[in-house]
Amino acid sequence: MATAVLGEVERFRGLLATAGYAWTRPRGAVLHVLVAAPTPLKVEEVHDRVARWPGGRGINLSSVYRTVNLLHGLRLVRRVQLGDGPQRYELAEDFRGHHHHFVCEACGRIEDVHQCPLEGTDLGAGVRSHYLELFGICHACAGETEGHVGV
Ligand SMILES: [Zn+2]
Ligand SMILES: [Zn+2]
Ligand SMILES: [Zn+2]
Secondary structure, eight states: OHHHHHHHHHHHHHHHHHTTOOOOHHHHHHHHHHHHOSSOEEHHHHHHHHHHSGGGTTOOHHHHHHHHHHHHHTTSEEEEEOTTSOEEEEEOHHHHOSOEEEEETTTOOEEEEOOOTTTTOOOOTTOOOOOOEEEEOOTTTTTOOSSOOOO
8 A cells, every 4th residue: 555655645746846836744744644545534634644644743733724725725635525514625536536425324434436326417518527425324334244345
């Protein structure tokens, strides 16, 4: 995993440089965390993981907020709103691919859903993108532990 993460982080370093932004410790730490995270994270969760990362000690929450906002503004990171929950962030679709999220209302677990129900649907002129989040009970919570992977 480490090698793939480092390769992708290097790619972001290049994108930031192209956009005229220096490679600072908070930017590096936040990108390491977001590249490695399988599901969208709250800013507090990004901060927790940054603090556990060797290069991230001493980076405070407001610095993580600023960094996430900068990356969001540069469209490297997208904001994910799941129901009434807090805003979460993950790498933008250009990097993660188009997908949706399934949220288990019992345990709160979030899973990526790569099958798009709207793919191939004509939504009318001008529709360029869409958000669709799914809610329900995951298989583990439903007691279905045999033979199921994902949602
Ligand atoms: Zn996702
Ligand atoms: Zn569940
Ligand atoms: Zn879709």
